Amino acid sequence: MVKRETVALDLDAIFAALSHPIRRAMLERLAGGDATVSELARPHGVSLPAISRHLRVLEAAGLLKEEPDGRVRRCQIDAAPLSAAFGWLTRYRVLWEDRFARLAEHLEETRKKERKEERKHAHNR
């Protein structure tokens, strides 16, 4: 039996990783190209250990690859798990949009009724 590479497709971990603004910002930064840990840390007003752990969260979600380069650590994004998140959203997108359309309709209906009520009350004032 071949030992398959575990491509972390853990949606829990992926969405959780995306739920923190610092981590999203770091991914945005990395979308523009590789960066070192310090470069990634710079814009955020937190300590380096804090950054280090954010990076491990991203790594655990499979979104980040690190490569030691001298005393610097070069980070690069890995899009594969991202596709899993994207895929999950896409799978339900149509159904949701359908729901959404119906909800919008319903709200519009409600608003119409409310306006009617408003006018009635304005009259009786």
Next chain:
Amino acid sequence: MVKRETVALDLDAIFAALSHPIRRAMLERLAGGDATVSELARPHGVSLPAISRHLRVLEAAGLLKEEPDGRVRRCQIDAAPLSAAFGWLTRYRVLWEDRFARLAEHLEETRKKERKEERKHAHNR
């Protein structure tokens, strides 16, 4: 100044809401149509209070609308915030896929070198 409706476009909350398997399952269920709290709770082996709080997480993220209907509470999905998440992912998708392609290339290159080394060593054995 008109008081605008606060359409929760809080990516933190949205992604966090999506990071729990029970909440994702509930959204999947709701994609098929409205449901009551108990119906949503049934498949998951947790207490009703736990479910109730998951629902509030979804609601806080703007993903859920509830409507009391007698002693039952009818739940329906709201896709709007979902689009925000989708949008964020989309915005960086291209860049990420680009990165990914380059990463794949790099790995392929590395593997080639490794194979070369292997052959060399096999020779010298």
Next chain:
DNA sequence: TCAATATTTAACCTTTTTGTTAAGTATTCG
């Protein structure tokens, strides 16, 4: 009216997350 049903709130506990400072560990460079 009263019991059953559907759901939430309260009180509590444990685990995870996020951050801090202080102390390592490598690596480079004068």
Next chain:
DNA sequence: CGAATACTTAACAAAAAGGTTAAATATTGA
């Protein structure tokens, strides 16, 4: 070599997340 640089690990604290049971609330239906 020895100081500076770039990080990580350890140890700790506060807050958030996720679950439980027990009690409250509201609605329906006999």
